[in-house]
Amino acid sequence: MKRILTLALTLVVILTAVSVTVFAAADSTAEYANTKPKIDGVIDDVWATTAKQESTFKGDKDGEGISGYTSLLWDEEYIYYLAVVKDATLLQAGKGASTDSVDLWISETYSDSEGYPKDSDYHLCLTPYGTSHYYIGNKSSTEAVQFESKITGDSYVIEARMKWYDPSVAKTGSVIGYNVSFNNDIDGDAKRDSWISWQPYDGRPYWADTKALNKVELVGEKVIVVETTAAAKAAAKAPAAAAQTFDFTSIALIAMAAAGISLTAAKKRR
Ligand SMILES: [Ca+2]
Ligand SMILES: [Ca+2]
Missing domain, CATH: 1.20.5 (Single alpha-helices involved in coiled-coils or other helix-helix interfaces)
Incomplete structure (x- = not known):
């Protein structure tokens, strides 16, 4: 009897582990962009239709002076990024990498590997001052990205869009690798003092390996609106x-x- 009970418990544990592995949900979602956001640093209504990735993990200096989130949208041609950031020290003194900036880490196919080996694995460092920087992955991504930023008081908004390097990914149900982190230069020496991240750093270097990235599922679908013209009505x-x-x-x-x-x-x- 004891042996049967042990076997049953073992089976339950195995089945639970399998179901968690097979049916593990994505960490967030990106909605289909039925209205295309205008890349101008002004938040379009369509951004309210998709999820937010709030950066709650606090890095150096306990994430002092910075908070923010991103949202993602997609269509057949582009993936769209919105970053909404509050930074109490927008000094504009340090325009280099790792100053006031947003780091986007993407693996379109969720490469799940060491490094950022494919063209569709890239990193974008975008600043509110209109500059971008390259760290890892597809170097051409910083030249290919279209983005605009707008500073208002102690906050800034960045909107960006990037053509899919792998257009086969652009369909409902695809899962991409993604993380965002925000850097804050507090004293204006062009070096990062504090930072925050959407995904926690729990020994997984998302800045080095695509296998460490969180997962975002592409959801929604294109809505086709059929307009009835006067001629069509007459016909x-x-x-x-x-x-x-x-x-x-x-x-x-x-x-x-x-x-x-x-x-x-x-x-x-x-
Ligand atoms: Ca806009
Ligand atoms: Ca700052």
Whole structure:
């Protein structure tokens, strides 16, 4: 009896482990962009339709003076990035890498490997001052990205879009590797003082290996809106009008035939 109980418990543990492995949910989602965001640093309404990745993990200096989140959208051609950041010290003094900036880490195919080996594995460091920097992965990504930033008081917004390096990924249900971190230069010496990250750093170097990245699932689908024009409406009515004409013609023929029969009958009576 004890042996059966042990076997049953072992089975339960194995099945639980398998189900967790097979059905592990993505860490976040990116919605299909039925309206394309304008890349101008101003938050479009469509951004409210997709999830937020809040950076709650605090790095150096306990994430002093900085908070932020990103959101992602996608369509057949692009992946879109929105970063909304609060930084109490937007000094603009340090325009180099690792100053006030947003680090986006992407693996379009979720390479799940050491390093950033594919063209579709890239990193973007974007600053609110309009500059970008390369660290790892596809170097051309910093030249290919289109982005705009807008500073308002102690906050800034960055909107960016990047053409898919692997367009086969651009479909509902695909899972990409992704993380975002925010860097803060506090004293204006062009060096990072504090930082925060969406995914926790728990011994997994997301800045070095795609296998360490969180997962984002592409969700939603293209909504096709069929517009009915005046010409289309007129064309839709036309067959009904033709049928009506036919009915009138039939009635007229029947009436004429009936009149003929009456005339014949009248002639016969004479
Ligand atoms: Ca915009
Ligand atoms: Ca700063």
